[in-house]
Amino acid sequence: MTEPRFFEGPQKGNLAAAYAAMDADIDVVTAYPITPQTTVVEELSILVGEKEFLDRGQKTHYLRMESEHSVGASLVGASYAGARTYSATAGQGLLYMSEMVHWMVGARLPIVVSIASRGLTGGAWNIWADYGDIISQRDSGIMIQFLATHQEIYDSILMGFNVTEHRDVMLPLFPAYGGFVLSHTAMPVKRVPWEEAQKFVIPKKDEWDHIWIDSERPMMAGALIMPQNFYAEFRIKAHEAQLKALPVIKDTMAEFEKRFGRSYGNGLVEPYMADDADVLLIGYGSIAKQAEDAVDTLRKQGYRAGALRVRTYRPFPTEDILQYIKKTKVVGVMDRGIAFGSPTAGALSTDIMAVCQRYESTRDTQIVPFIGGLGGRDITYDEQIEQFKILFELKEKGEAPKKPYKMWGTYWTGLITGPDKVPQGDEEYFGDI
Amino acid sequence: MTEHKEENKKENWEVIRMSQDDRPKVQSWNSYWELPPASVSLPIKGCAGKTGEWRTFKPVIDQEKCIKCYFCYMYCPEGTVLVDDETGVVSYDYEYCKGCGICAEMCPKKCIEMVREV
Numbered sequence: 001m002t003e004p005r006f007f008e009g010p011q012k013g014n015l016a017a018a019y020a021a022m023d024a025d026i027d028v029v030t031a032y033p034i035t036p037q038t039t040v041v042e043e044l045s046i047l048v049g050e051k052e053f054l055d056r057g058q059k060t061h062y063l064r065m066e067s068e069h070s071v072g073a074s075l076v077g078a079s080y081a082g083a084r085t086y087s088a089t090a091g092q093g094l095l096y097m098s099e100m101v102h103w104m105v106g107a108r109l110p111i112v113v114s115i116a117s118r119g120l121t122g123g124a125w126n127i128w129a130d131y132g133d134i135i136s137q138r139d140s141g142i143m144i145q146f147l148a149t150h151q152e153i154y155d156s157i158l159m160g161f162n163v164t165e166h167r168d169v170m171l172p173l174f175p176a177y178g179g180f181v182l183s184h185t186a187m188p189v190k191r192v193p194w195e196e197a198q199k200f201v202i203p204k205k206d207e208w209d210h211i212w213i214d215s216e217r218p219m220m221a222g223a224l225i226m227p228q229n230f231y232a233e234f235r236i237k238a239h240e241a242q243l244k245a246l247p248v249i250k251d252t253m254a255e256f257e258k259r260f261g262r263s264y265g266n267g268l269v270e271p272y273m274a275d276d277a278d279v280l281l282i283g284y285g286s287i288a289k290q291a292e293d294a295v296d297t298l299r300k301q302g303y304r305a306g307a308l309r310v311r312t313y314r315p316f317p318t319e320d321i322l323q324y325i326k327k328t329k330v331v332g333v334m335d336r337g338i339a340f341g342s343p344t345a346g347a348l349s350t351d352i353m354a355v356c357q358r359y360e361s362t363r364d365t366q367i368v369p370f371i372g373g374l375g376g377r378d379i380t381y382d383e384q385i386e387q388f389k390i391l392f393e394l395k396e397k398g399e400a401p402k403k404p405y406k407m408w409g410t411y412w413t414g415l416i417t418g419p420d421k422v423p424q425g426d427e428e429y430f431g432d433i
Numbered sequence: 434m435t436e437h438k439e440e441n442k443k444e445n446w447e448v449i450r451m452s453q454d455d456r457p458k459v460q461s462w463n464s465y466w467e468l469p470p471a472s473v474s475l476p477i478k479g480c481a482g483k484t485g486e487w488r489t490f491k492p493v494i495d496q497e498k499c500i501k502c503y504f505c506y507m508y509c510p511e512g513t514v515l516v517d518d519e520t521g522v523v524s525y526d527y528e529y530c531k532g533c534g535i536c537a538e539m540c541p542k543k544c545i546e547m548v549r550e551v
Contacts, residue, residue, distance in 0.1 A: 108471040170470055209450065210470045217453070220474040229482045233465045234472050241470065 002051040004191065011189040013150045013182035017088060017114045018043035019189075020157035022053055022060065023197040024112075025204070027083035030063040030074040034093035035127045036179035037116040041088055056194055068093040072100025079109035080221065082207040084161060086111070090179060091118040091133045098137060104172040105141030105238055107221060108210060110164030114157055115176040116183040117285075117337075119375035128376020129178030131285060131337035135347045137174065141238045143245055144314040147177040148289035150187040152264055155256065158192065159267075162202045162252045167209060168244040178286050178336075180376065192260055200259055242315040249312055268317035270309040273299065274324045277306025279391035282321070282352060283334035284310045287372075287379050291334070294384040305388050310348060318355045322362055325352070330366050330395045332387055334413075336373040344369035345410045368400060372413030383413050449475060479529065484511065488532030490547035494523055498544035505536035505545060 006019065017040045021029065029048070031041035047053065048060045061078075065071045068089050075085045089097055094115060104111050115134050119126030134144055143163065147153050156175045164173045177183065192200070207214070211221055225231040246268065253267030264270050272292045274280055281291050288309035298305040308324050310317070325331055335346030342350050349369035356362040370387055373379040390411060394400045405415035446469035448456060453476075460479045462468050474480040494505075501521050506514040513530040516523055537545040 106471065210446070211473055218476050219449075220476075220480075221471065223472065223474050223481060225472055226482055226486075228486070230462060230468055230472065233468055236465065237468065237470055 002055045004052045008190045010186040014039040015043050016154040016189045020154040021086040022047045026086040028061045028078040028085045030071045032065050032071045036183045037088045037090040068097040072097040075111045081213045088114045090116045094133045101140050108170040111172040112160040116179040117176045118179040126375040129181045134176040135337045143173040145175040146284035148286045150189045159252050165202045166248045268312045269320045272307040274306035278304040279330045280306045280328040281332045282308045332368045332391045334370045369410045484531050485528045490532045491550045493546050495544040504539045508539045
């Protein structure tokens with residue numbers, strides 16, 4: 001057998017995504033470039049002809065499309081026929097694909113599309129890490145995961161099909177990771193040997209259970225549903241599938257850990273010293289991983305800080321998050337992406353506030369929303385320490401401290417509020433992730 | 434509701450995977466729990482719901498004038514014109530007739546009248 005060109009070593013996040021998709025034995029990949037995702041599909045165009053895969057009998061069709069909308073449409077078409085489909089996009093491309101994203105959910109197609117998140121264009125272009133793009137698709141019904149390390153990108157895409165193609169789930173999964181911060185930096189990545197990956201990944205089917213293309217057994221999908229028919233019921237079915245995905249994601253993570261020895265919390269949330277923490281900082285993506293370093297520093301100074309990384313954002317892991325909120329009472333929520341006009345300006349902080357209403361014991365939790373890192377601005381390690389200090393001050397004095405960057409109840413971490421806050425070039429590191 | 438689901442309705446939607454002969458001849462879903470995951474239509478009667486509900490004008494045939502040419506039967510886009518095997522008399526399946534009026538338009542004897550219903 002041909003030895004793989006790359007098996008273990010420093011690798012870029014985007015390339016890790018491409019290798020993961022190939023190791024998951026995808027049938028169809030459709031591609032359209034957009035920064036910072038482009039190198040995923042570039043690498044895939046090479047990998048589909050790589051001897052390593054051809055020798056093992058893997059056949060992957062690569063289609064170049066004329067737009068992201070067409071990428072979405074072709075993924076839907078290929079998936080109707082029962083193919084395992086994958087693509088990658090980002091930012092404006094995801095917005096252009098958005099119509100088909102909703103179609104993927106409505107038709108219940110187990111597509112995986114990885115997102116190298118970037119800032120959305122609002123009057124000026126931005127291509128750097130910001131989860132605003134994937135957050136904009138929050139209510140489309142897709143499953144959303146936020147990834148924090150290069151290895152996690154590889155592992156999550158490999159695990160992805162086990163979740164999406166599970167009979168109870170059958171929903172598309174969009175794993176998102178920060179553009180450039182992870183996509184274009186290199187960190188050690190270890191692949192799973194191809195043969196072992198095949199044993200782990202869910203066996204392929206000729207067709208899905210609910211939808212197929214077969215001239216002998218004709219079926220029509222995508223018809224009109226009248227109000228008195230079952231439109232509402234089918235929408236609720238997708239919500240039911242989201243909730244059913246929670247245990248499936250956990251089981252997949254447990255199975256992955258058993259086989260390959262790596263895990264990311266329970267697949268839904270990844271706590272870090274959260275069990276005995278006085279204050280808890282909840283976040284997602286690589287920034288939440290960086291918060292673990294801030295926790296280490298604060299613990300050395302005698303502060304009992306804890307961090308919780310939300311890995312799976314949709315379906316929302318309500319119980320898993322509440323389990324840690326119950327113990328702390330003072331919770332900071334860090335969003336990297338802005339939800340304009342929402343109560344806290346952050347999607348996650350609004351959700352966390354909502355779930356705290358579920359139990360009597362969590363209703364008095366004090367939740368402090370933070371927004372930062374928009375458009376790829378670094379959230380430095382010191383800023384995260386400061387976030388924790390705000391939480392500790394709130395806990396001790398019962399009142400959240402005033403800061404120049406606190407407005408409308410939200411702390412806008414990293415906001416330029418005066419000459420001393422103007423960034424001085426790139427003296428800060430790229431995030432130790 | 435959860436109990437109801439867990440019991441016997443688990444694989445109820447699997448009816449769509451049956452062969453055309455085994456499947457019920459008329460598609461009818463009665464509840465949330467019977468539905469397949471996505472909205473798909475199979476080539477069976479009623480796969481688009483009771484389309485008769487769409488109707489504004491109802492075709493009424495004058496059996497006296499009818500010459501049994503079956504133009505209406507051939508032109509009906511929905512197959513809702515019924516012809517009796519023995520007598521050859523033409524009638525309508527009003528559950529599914531959308532009231533498009535093509536039959537009335539094509540009738541050479543103009544013996545089909547579109548009567549306003551609503």
